[in-house]
Amino acid sequence: xxxxxxxxxxxxxxxxxxxxxxxxxxxxxxxxxxxxxxxxxxxxxxxxxxxxxxxxxxxxxxxxxxxxxxxxxxxxxxxxxxxxxxxxxxxxxxxxxxxxxxxxxxxxxxxxxxxxxxxxxxxxxxxxxxxxxxxxxxxxxxxxxxxxxxxxxxxxxxxxxxxxxxxxxxxxxxxxxxxxxxxxxxxxxxxxxxxxxxxxxxxxxxxxxxxxxxxxxxxxxxxxxxxxxxxxxxxxxxxxxxxxxxxxxxxxxxxxxxxxxxxxxxxxxxxxxxxxxxxxxxxxxxxxxxxxxxxxxxxxxxxxxxxxxxxxxxxxxxxxxxxxxxxxxxxxxxxxxxxxxxxxxxxxxxxxxxxxxxxxxxxxxxxxxxxxxxxxxx
Numbered sequence: 110x111x112x113x114x115x116x117x118x119x120x121x122x123x124x125x126x127x128x129x130x131x132x133x134x135x136x137x138x139x140x141x142x143x144x145x146x147x148x149x150x151x152x153x154x155x156x157x158x159x160x161x162x163x164x165x166x167x168x169x170x171x172x173x174x175x176x177x178x179x180x181x182x183x184x185x186x187x188x189x190x191x192x193x194x195x196x197x198x199x200x201x202x203x204x205x206x207x208x209x210x211x212x213x214x215x216x217x218x219x220x221x222x223x224x225x226x227x228x229x230x231x232x233x234x235x236x237x238x239x240x241x242x243x244x245x246x247x248x249x250x251x252x253x254x255x256x257x258x259x260x261x262x263x264x265x266x267x268x269x270x271x272x273x274x275x276x277x278x279x280x281x282x283x284x285x286x287x288x289x290x291x292x293x294x295x296x297x298x299x300x301x302x303x304x305x306x307x308x309x310x311x312x313x314x315x316x317x318x319x320x321x322x323x324x325x326x327x328x329x330x331x332x333x334x335x336x337x338x339x340x341x342x343x344x345x346x347x348x349x350x351x352x353x354x355x356x357x358x359x360x361x362x363x364x365x366x367x368x369x370x371x372x373x374x375x376x377x378x379x380x381x382x383x384x385x386x387x388x389x390x391x392x393x394x395x396x397x398x399x400x401x402x403x404x405x406x407x408x409x410x411x412x413x414x415x416x417x418x419x420x421x422x423x424x425x426x427x428x429x430x431x432x433x434x435x436x437x438x439x440x441x442x443x444x445x446x447x448x449x450x451x452x453x454x455x456x457x458x459x460x461x462x463x464x465x466x467x468x469x470x471x472x473x474x475x476x477x478x479x480x481x482x483x484x485x486x487x
Contacts, residue, residue, distance in 0.1 A: 110477055111140045113188055115181070115209065116200040118149040118405040121315065122395040123230035124349040126260070126283055127200040128152050132288075133470050135159045139165025142188050146177070158407045162188050178204040178211075185212035189223050196255075196480050197225040198473075202234065203243060204252035224255035229278070231260070231392030231413075234268050241262060248272045261414030264392040279476070282417070284469035287462055290402035292379045299380040302366065308444045311381040311395045311405070313374065314388070321410075323348070324367075324387035324433055326355045328408070331437035333364065336445055340365045342376060356450055378403035382439055382450060389430055391415050401461035406453035408440050418464065424457040 112134060114399045115125035128151035131141040135158035142160045143149060164184045165457065166175040185208065188194060197212070199205035209225035216223050227250070251257055251268075257267040257278045265278045303309055310329060314320040322342075340354070342365060344402070349367065356365045371377060378384075384400035385411040391397075393414040397407045407425035409415050421427045426439035445451055 110134075110474075110481060111142070111192060111194045112477065113142045113144055113185065113194045113197040114200070115144045115185070115197060115205045116149065117146045118145045122260075122283070122393070123201040123228075124149055125151055125395065126230070127198075127228075129160065129284070129286060129466065130198075130473065131471070133466050134473070137470065137474075138223075140192070142192055144184055144188055146181075147259075153372065160192070160334060178208050180201050181205070182208040182211040182215070185209060186215050189221070190214050190219075194223060196223060196477060198228065198477075199225055200228045201230050202227055202251055206254060207246050210250050210253045222333065226256045226258065226476065226480070227251055227254040229257065229259045229264055229268055229279075229392075231390075234238075234264060234271060234392075240450065244272070246386070248274070252276055256476060258314045258476070259392075261367050261393045261417050263414040263417065267392075269412075281469065281472050281476070282422070282464055283395045283398060284464050284466045285395070285398045285402045286460055287402045287458075287465045290375045290378060290399055290461075291458070292375050292403065294379040298376065302341070302380065303339050305337060307364075308338050308382045309339045309341060309380060310383045310385055310440070310444075311341040311343065311377060311400070312385045313371075313377075314346070314386075315342035316344050316348045316352070318348060320348070320390045321387045321389055321431070322352045323355060324431065324436070325359075325385050326352050326359070327424070327433045328385055328387070328440060329361065329365065331433065332440050332444065333361070335441050338364070338444065341381065342367045343369075343371050343374065343377060345370050374399060375403060378405050381405050383408060383424075383444060385436070385440070386410070386415070387430070387433075387436060388412055388415075394418055398461055398464055401457040404454040404458045406443055406450070406457045408436050408443075416459065420456075422462060424460045425453060 114131045117124045128149040135156045136143045144162045146164045166180040197209050199209045206227045258281045260283045314326045370373045384405045386409045391413045407419045409419050411427040428435040
């Protein structure tokens with residue numbers, strides 16, 4: 110098949126999943142065309158079946174805000190025509206679904222019917238999409254999609270609750286490349302972080318308020334009172350200065366490292382013992398699943414789609430939002446006993462394997478095949 114993938118090219122979950130999906134499809138022989146404003150951060154391999162098309166947005170004095178959606182739709186039309194795409198798969202509804210609808214209508218005038226599939230990822234539904242400024246267009250473009258998927262059952266339910274969606278939303282869970290994350294730890298790397306064999310906790314996010322990053326530091330502070338521990342903070346965002354100040358105030362500078370945005374998370378997770386995710390909401394929790402694939406148990410909230418992957422008492426623990434005391438207690442119970450820690454690690458990995466990329470890609474291929482043209486799509 111010849112597939113156009115539209116996504117945000119950043120470190121967010123929607124861009125990561127879309128890029129990994131495209132790479133896996135290319136490995137299976139499909140032609141994959143990424144359409145976005147810059148090369149996706151995870152698109153770091155060469156493949157004869159992968160193409161990248163940059164969306165260029167001209168700037169004119171007339172425009173206070175460059176019309177990205179129009180430029181995106183025009184680029185979609187160009188790629189469809191010049192590369193004879195079979196379908197478009199757009200990730201994150203805003204503005205990709207509406208741009209895809211526009212592109213579909215344009216090429217239809219030339220006698221080509223190109224379907225588009227919209228995958229909902231989270232804040233396009235639970236946050237941005239609910240804004241009255243966007244809601245009518247979001248609702249319309251989702252309903253006009255030839256197929257709709259959501260990355261969790263929770264997100265599916267939230268979409269029906271928040272929007273007047275008249276079509277079936279299929280759930281295809283997020284996935285992880287288990288082979289990529291199941292790596293042997295680099296002993297020298299761990300020794301630098303934890304020279305006295307301290308346990309290592311890790312958090313990774315975009316440091317927005319919804320991630321409740323301050324709770325990570327509070328849990329670390331409580332755990333440190335009971336045992337030697339180090340904390341790795343991966344990512345960046347508006348709340349980073351605040352949590353850096355918190356770390357300084359508790360005298361944790363020597364035990365906490367802020368690593369910024371990292372493409373090679375598998376190297377960091379390989380030396381980690383426990384992943385903390387105290388989010389207010391997660392539509393799925395891809396960062397937690399990647400941790401599990403690296404045999405790292407997870408302490409998370411029970412928010413959103415997290416209960417669909419983090420099994421309480423099995424792969425880690427879940428607590429109520431903001432319950433720092435409970436999160437700290439559960440973290441200590443895992444970290445203070447090596448035998449228990451190893452059991453959680455093994456079960457976390459077993460759970461991740463259920464969401465391995467090789468089990469999920471066929472689901473997307475089956476979905477695509479429903480909309481493939483009558484002639485062979487190879």
